[in-house]
Ligand SMILES: Nc1nc2c(c(=O)[nH]1)N[C@H]1C(S)=C(S)[C@@H](COP(=O)(O)O)O[C@H]1N2
């Protein structure tokens with residue numbers, strides 16, 4: 290295991306210095322994420338939520354430790370079989386890095402170095418445990434040199450750990466991107482978003498704020514390492530079924546009349562009552578106006594957006610050309626996009642789940658057709674189209690929380706971006722549905738808070754809610770899991786009211 294730590298450290302350090310996008314950990318993790326079937330992705334998000342990446346890292350570390358322990362044993366029994374296992378692992382990382390087209394000139398180098406160091410270390414360390422052949426003129430057979438073994442094992446483990454830390458430090462140093470981001474001055478919008486109306490924020494303790502602070506905004510993506518793109522190097526290419534190809538640079542984008550929009554973003558993996566949803570004020574340029582320059586041909590019906598790290602989303606052309614505020618966003622809540630939310634540029638499309646619309650680190654828009662192109666998650670069994678379903682949730686009182694008897698309040702959020710919410714109803718202990726009071730909505734593109742006064746009687750209670758859309762649709766009680774196109778059902782919360 291110490292040899293594996295040494296190899297991993299050497300690989301990560303090599304990557305940090307010579308092939309930043311080809312770290313063995315990142316390419317193996319990325320490949321696992323891309324290869325994971327839908328149910329695994331679902332399970333990871335259900336178990337770990339937005340900590341899914343940490344969970345994956347721990348999983349990789351545990352598997353590596355087990356394989357390393359086994360290789361050590363094999364090396365002891367039959368050298369150099371353990372070293373061969375280590376070198377083979379490094380070779381796998383090298384090949385995966387090559388296949389993933391990371392863009393580095395020497396993508397295979399970190400894997401090769403990791404394998405060589407781990408293999409050499411395991412051979413050397415385990416070799417010390419074997420009795421040495423008697424030397425001429427001395428007593429027969431020497432005991433294995435345990436002290437040297439432990440000393441060198443410690444050197445390998447500590448050295449590897451230091452290399453990992455150094456690699457991260459080197460990466461952070463090369464992340465001049467955060468410096469560039471911090472120094473950015475956002476252009477003032479040509480069209481400002483209307484201010485959050487008085488009465489949009491009910492200010493109830495425990496209720497989600499109507500505008501989600503960036504630090505609390507859910508993050509979901511397949512990027513183990515957040516892409517770092519210098520705006521000066523950024524450009525967006527619009528091509529495919531268009532009359533005219535368009536290339537847009539960062540400076541050109543900033544010079545355009547930008548507009549502010551307030552839009553609620555939701556993940557298709559959000560369970561009923563879940564928290565993979567947030568609302569922010571975005572600043573960007575209407576994609577409709579860019580497409581107007583490119584002039585899509587009449588038979589096109591989809592735009593395949595691509596990020597710098599190869600993620601793709603397929604958005605109906607119509608959603609990008611109709612009158613909704615589909616934008617190429619550069620700012621989130623009055624700040625340049627945070628790196629993990631797509632710096633420098635992402636898409637935001639009201640009414641569609643993120644996986645079919647909200648491409649972060651976007652660099653390419655290909656105008657195409659649904660019957661000709663498939664996006665990242667469509668290839669993995671998710672629906673090609675992903676309009677956000679009508680949903681509502683109870684935030685207050687929290688599930689399982691003790692509530693004091695007497696006058697209290699039930700409150701939550703409701704949404705169907707771009708359609709809008711007309712009302713919310715609450716049912717207590719299976720009784721009649723009661724109309725909750727809606728807060729003032731910012732717009733039909735955002736979620737809305739709601740509340741209902743409640744005289745809580747001591748005992749166990751079951752609370753449910755359902756939303757009614759501006760289309761007159763009532764949120765369905767039919768339960769569906771997130772896959773393939775979004776969860777449905779009523780959110781239910783059980784609470785105990787103290788006597
Ligand atoms: N490049 C890239 N963009 C992406 C994704 C991704 O994996 N890679 N995930 C999408 C999904 S599934 C969602 S729900 C939203 C989440 O955006 P957020 O992390 O800013 O909340 O981003 C979308 N954009």
Ligand SMILES: [Mo]
Pocket residue numbers: 509555556557558642643644
């Ligand atoms: Mo998502």
